[in-house]
Amino acid sequence: MSFHIELGTWRTLGAAARAVRSEVFIVEQNVPVELEWDEMDEVSLHAIARDASGAACGTGRLLPDGHIGRMAVRRETRGQGVGAAILAALMQAARQRGQSQVMLNAQIQAQGFYARFGFAGEGEEFEDAGIAHIHMRCRLR
Helix, strand or coil: CCEEEEEECHHHHHHHHHHHHHHHHHHHCCCCHHHHCCCHHHHCEEEEEEECCCCEEEEEEECCCCEEEEEEECHHHCCCCHHHHHHHHHHHHHHHCCCCEEEEEEEHHHHHHHHCCCCEEEEEEEEECCEEEEEEEEECC
């Protein structure tokens, strides 16, 4: 599968991010609508993966404090490197901002994915939107 990553603001990429996140989190994972949208979208750097036709197939965001979140890839494009490319782009953006680390709250089933990028779990599992998560941190080089 051919795809490329775009980085930008909520104003420029929000419609695409909203479509992917709605499909993955709200429809597929039953996250309540009121928990999905927050004020951090406006101040975050967003990443969108677009396939060869230009359709958004994945998204993620980097908050000002170095938290990565809202990582989502549409079901039909999972396992093809989209999530890895989004995560790498957001980690690189954090490095370019001079941040020494990035953090995220990983769904437990995705913990191994993040570990491959150098993230290590911290603390106990917790529930967010009815889904088990763990806090993870990665030091940037």
